[in-house]
Amino acid sequence: MIPPRSVLHKCLTGITRRRPLFSVTTTTRSPRRAPFNGRHGFFTSSRQGAEQKGSSKVGITRTVGLSTTCALLALWLYPHESLTQLTKPLGLVADERRTSPDGVEIKVIKSTEKGRQKEKREEESVWAGIAKSLEGFPSIPGPPENITDMVVDLILPEWTKSLPGLMRKLQRELEMAPGSLAAEIWDEARDPFTHPEIEWEAKVRVSNALCEEEKTFLERRKKVIVPALAKYLGLKEEDIHPDDVPTVAICGSGGGLRALVAGTGSFLASTEDGLFDCVTYASGVSGSCWLQSLYYSSVTGNSFQRAIDHLKARLGTHIADPPVAFNSLTSAPTNKYLLSGIVEKFKGDPAASFSLVDVYGILLAARLLVPKGELEVNEKDFKLSSQREYVRYGQNPLPIYTAVRHEIPEMDEQDADGNPPVSEEAKERAKKEAWFQWFEITPYELFCEEFSAGIPTWALGRKFKNGSDTGLRLPEVRMPLLLGIWGSAFCATLSHYYREIRPIIRSIVGFGPIDGLIWNNLNEDLSKVHPIDPASMPNFVYGMHGKLPSTVPETVYDNENIQLMDAGMSNNLPIYPLLRPGRDVDIIISFDASADIKTDNWLSVVEGYAMQRGIKGWPLGIGWPKPEASANETAKQLDKAESASSPSESQDRVADAKMEQAARQQQMQEDDSSKRTEAEKHQQASDELGYCTVWVGTTQERSSAPPPPPKPIDDESSWRLMEPDAGIAVVYMPFLANEKKVPGVDPAGSEYMSTWNFVYSPEDVEGVVRLARANYEEGRGQIKATVRAVYERKKRRREEHARRVKEEAWRRVIRGGRAGKVGVEGGDQFS
Numbered sequence: 001m002i003p004p005r006s007v008l009h010k011c012l013t014g015i016t017r018r019r020p021l022f023s024v025t026t027t028t029r030s031p032r033r034a035p036f037n038g039r040h041g042f043f044t045s046s047r048q049g050a051e052q053k054g055s056s057k058v059g060i061t062r063t064v065g066l067s068t069t070c071a072l073l074a075l076w077l078y079p080h081e082s083l084t085q086l087t088k089p090l091g092l093v094a095d096e097r098r099t100s101p102d103g104v105e106i107k108v109i110k111s112t113e114k115g116r117q118k119e120k121r122e123e124e125s126v127w128a129g130i131a132k133s134l135e136g137f138p139s140i141p142g143p144p145e146n147i148t149d150m151v152v153d154l155i156l157p158e159w160t161k162s163l164p165g166l167m168r169k170l171q172r173e174l175e176m177a178p179g180s181l182a183a184e185i186w187d188e189a190r191d192p193f194t195h196p197e198i199e200w201e202a203k204v205r206v207s208n209a210l211c212e213e214e215k216t217f218l219e220r221r222k223k224v225i226v227p228a229l230a231k232y233l234g235l236k237e238e239d240i241h242p243d244d245v246p247t248v249a250i251c252g253s254g255g256g257l258r259a260l261v262a263g264t265g266s267f268l269a270s271t272e273d274g275l276f277d278c279v280t281y282a283s284g285v286s287g288s289c290w291l292q293s294l295y296y297s298s299v300t301g302n303s304f305q306r307a308i309d310h311l312k313a314r315l316g317t318h319i320a321d322p323p324v325a326f327n328s329l330t331s332a333p334t335n336k337y338l339l340s341g342i343v344e345k346f347k348g349d350p351a352a353s354f355s356l357v358d359v360y361g362i363l364l365a366a367r368l369l370v371p372k373g374e375l376e377v378n379e380k381d382f383k384l385s386s387q388r389e390y391v392r393y394g395q396n397p398l399p400i401y402t403a404v405r406h407e408i409p410e411m412d413e414q415d416a417d418g419n420p421p422v423s424e425e426a427k428e429r430a431k432k433e434a435w436f437q438w439f440e441i442t443p444y445e446l447f448c449e450e451f452s453a454g455i456p457t458w459a460l461g462r463k464f465k466n467g468s469d470t471g472l473r474l475p476e477v478r479m480p481l482l483l484g485i486w487g488s489a490f491c492a493t494l495s496h497y498y499r500e501i502r503p504i505i506r507s508i509v510g511f512g513p514i515d516g517l518i519w520n521n522l523n524e525d526l527s528k529v530h531p532i533d534p535a536s537m538p539n540f541v542y543g544m545h546g547k548l549p550s551t552v553p554e555t556v557y558d559n560e561n562i563q564l565m566d567a568g569m570s571n572n573l574p575i576y577p578l579l580r581p582g583r584d585v586d587i588i589i590s591f592d593a594s595a596d597i598k599t600d601n602w603l604s605v606v607e608g609y610a611m612q613r614g615i616k617g618w619p620l621g622i623g624w625p626k627p628e629a630s631a632n633e634t635a636k637q638l639d640k641a642e643s644a645s646s647p648s649e650s651q652d653r654v655a656d657a658k659m660e661q662a663a664r665q666q667q668m669q670e671d672d673s674s675k676r677t678e679a680e681k682h683q684q685a686s687d688e689l690g691y692c693t694v695w696v697g698t699t700q701e702r703s704s705a706p707p708p709p710p711k712p713i714d715d716e717s718s719w720r721l722m723e724p725d726a727g728i729a730v731v732y733m734p735f736l737a738n739e740k741k742v743p744g745v746d747p748a749g750s751e752y753m754s755t756w757n758f759v760y761s762p763e764d765v766e767g768v769v770r771l772a773r774a775n776y777e778e779g780r781g782q783i784k785a786t787v788r789a790v791y792e793r794k795k796r797r798r799e800e801h802a803r804r805v806k807e808e809a810w811r812r813v814i815r816g817g818r819a820g821k822v823g824v825e826g827g828d829q830f831s
Contacts, residue, residue, distance in 0.1 A: 166326040170326065173335065173339070174339070181336060182343045185336065185344065186343060189475050197458040197476055198475060202462065202464075203468050204453050204468070205455070206453045207452065207453075208581060210582040214442065217398055217444075219394075220393055221280055221391075223242065224393070224395060225245050226242060228277035229246075229791070232784070233784070241798060244791055247281075247583070247587070248280060248585075248587045250588075250590075251284065251285075251578065251589070252266070252285070252292075252574075252591050253287075253591065253594045254572045254594065255755055256287050256755040258287065258593055258754075259285075259291075260290050262769075262772045264304055264307050265768060266773075267295075267591075268305060275783060275787070280398065282398070282400065285486075285566070285567045286566050287487065289486035293368065293479060294310065296399055298376075299381060313372040314367050314370075314372065315759065315760040319367045320363055337365075337478075344478075355533055357488050361482070364484060382478045382479045384457055384460070385458040387399065399443070400440050401482070401486060402439070403566070403567050404438055404566070405437045405565075406534075407435055407555075436567075439564060440577040441460075441482070451556075452549050460477040464538060464540040464542055465543045481535060485565065486566060488535065488566045489569070491532050491566065534564060536563050538562075539560055539561050542560050543557060572592075573594075586790050588729070593735040597736075603622050617699050618727065619696055622730060691775045694721075694731050694782055695712055695730045696710065696721050696729045698725050698726065721786060721793065731783055735747050742771045742774050747771075753768065
C-alpha cells in the first residue's frame, strides 16, 4: 500500500524510473564542468555513464541524488493522516495530559477501537522528538489534485511502495518501549563499562598552550620520525639529532568526495615515497576530514591502500539511496551504531533539535564507516577519542579536524528599551566584525583559539556552565554527527549559494543589471543569512563571563548551544590550526582539491590571519598570481596596517585593504571567467604554478619598504630555504589535470568529479587516485629537497648555537682565571 495521493503529489511527482525530475541526461563525456559545481556539496544532479572498451562513452541517467533525498524528506515534511500515525502508538490517539499525584506527567489515551479510556505513564520517545523538530519545516504547495492515482502509480519508483513499512519499522526501533533499539541504546548510555567517560568530570581548560597529551605525543612522534627521516633522506640514523627533525604538516582541502578520493591517492603516494612517516600533523577540511576518519579506524587499519579498496566498494551507491539507507538504519548491527548518537541526544536533552545535518551525518557514516558486508562494524570507530590508540606511541601523525562558527553581531534599528537607532559608523563596524571562529578537534581536545579554551574530546556533547560540566553526563558525541558537521557546506550563507549560481545568472541575457544589484548592494546582507541551520552542540564556554579573552563576543557566554559548520566556509585549506603557537610547524604541504582552485586563492587568505595573530615566518603574498595587485600596492597595504596604533585598528585597516583589493580582483576575475571555460582555467592554472610550488617566509622584521611577494623556490634559489632567518616553507600541490600521464581524467571536465556528485564507480575512484599519484610524482623531488634543506638549516642552527654556548663557557673560564688549572678544561696534570 503506497502513501495517499495528497502526500505523493507534494513530494514525488516527476520522479520516474526513466527520467528523474532533478536529473540531467548526458550522452557523451563533456569536456566542460557542470555549471553548478561548488566547493562542497551533498546532492548530485547527474552521474557519468559506464565506459566499455571499444565503444563510445555513453552516459546514463541515475534516479538517485536529489530526487530520492527529497522523497525521504518530503514524507516527513508533508505528513498525511496515515503517516502522522507513525508518531503515535498504532490505533491510539492522545486525548489530554494530566499530572499524577506524585507529580509525573501522564497521558490519557483513548482507544479508537474499543472506545474506552486508560491512563499510562509515557516517556518521550526519540521518534517523537524527531517529529517535533520537523514540525517547523515550511510547507510547499503540491501539484493540482486532478492527477489520478493511476498516474502516480506509473511515475513512482518501485521502492516507494515499501517506504511506509520501512518508516514504521524505524519508528518502532526509536520508541522507548521495552526491548526496542532505543531502549537498549539508552540503557548502555548509562553504563560506565560501555562508556567509561560518563564517570569522568570535565572542566574547560583556559590556556593558549597545547594540552599535555599533545605535548607528550610530540615527544614520542619525534623519536619515531628519526629513523623514518634517515630512510627518506638517505642518511644514517645515528647522524640525526632529534632537535634537527623538521616538523612537517600535511593538509587536505575540502571538496566532497573529490577531496576524499584525491586526498587518499595523494596520501598513498606520500606513504610510498616515505614522506608520510616523517609527518607530525595532518589537518583536514570537509572531505579531507572524512579521509582522516577512515584512516584512523579499523575499517582501513592505517592503510591508504585499504582505504582505496573500501571506497571502491562503498561509493558506488549514493548515500541517500532509500532502500540501502533504510536497510542500514533498520538492520543489526549497523542500526545501533548509526542511531546511538540521536537517541542519546534526544534522551539527554528533550529540547534538542533534529536537523538536516543529523540526517546527512548518519547517511555518510552508513557509507564510510561501515565496511562491505556491514557485519564487521567496530564500535570504537564511532568515537573520535578512540583514535588516541592510533597516535598513543607517536606511530602516526596527529589528526586535526576543523569546523567553524559564524559570529554575526546583531545590529537592530533599536534595542528592546526603545533607544535610538545604532549609528551608521557602528553598523559599518558590525559588518566588518562578522567573522568565522575556528574550532579544531583532535583525539585529545576540542579547542577554539579565539576563546583560548578547550575541553577533552571525550566530553563532546555534554552541557557545561561556568567552566564545568553540568547535569547528565552523556557519552561522547558520535562520529555521524561530526561527519555531518565537517561536510555541511549546504549550511552556507545565501551569499555562498549565490556565488555558486552567479555564473548562470550572468550568462542569461539581460540579467547583468540584476546581478550587479544583488552582488553590490545585497551581498553584505546575504552573507549573514543561513537558509539551513548548522548543527547545534552544547556550548562549553556558557556562563564563563570574565574568564576568557576580552575579544570573545558577549553573546557567546549567554547561549547554551553553539552552531558549527564546514570550515570551508572560511578557508578551504586547514592551515590556521597548523600556525598555532607551540606546534612550531616548519613545512606545510597542502594538497588542494578545491573546485575553485584559483579564483578563491585560499593560500592568500591565510595572510590576513598570520598578520592579525602576529605569526612570524609566514611567506606573505603567496598563492595564485594576481596581475591586478602590484607589489607596490601590496606594500602600501601592509605598511598601512602596520602603522596602526592598536591591534584593533590594525585589524580594521587590514579588513579595509582586503575589501578594496577584493573589489578590484572581482571585476578582473569576472571578465576573465566569462571568456574561458573551466578546463581552460585549470590548464592556465597548471601553466602558472605547476603541480608543485614551494615558497619560504622570513623571520626578519619587515622594514618600512617591504619587498615584493616572494618568488617560488626553484633549483637556483633553493638556498633560501637554508638561510638562518628562513621561515615557514609552504609546498602547494593543486589537483590539476595531467593529460600526459593520466589522459581523460580532468577535475574540471569530468562530471563525476563535481563536488555535488555523491556516486563514484570503482573506475572513477581508480582514475582519481591515479591522477593524484601522478601529480605527486611531478613534485616528489621538490618536496624531498625542501625537507632536506630545512633539516640542514635546523642542524646548522643547532650546531651554531652549541658552538656559541661552548665559546661563552670558555670565556667565563678565562675571565675567572681558572684556565690551565688542574681539573679545569684547558689545563693538564703538569700545570
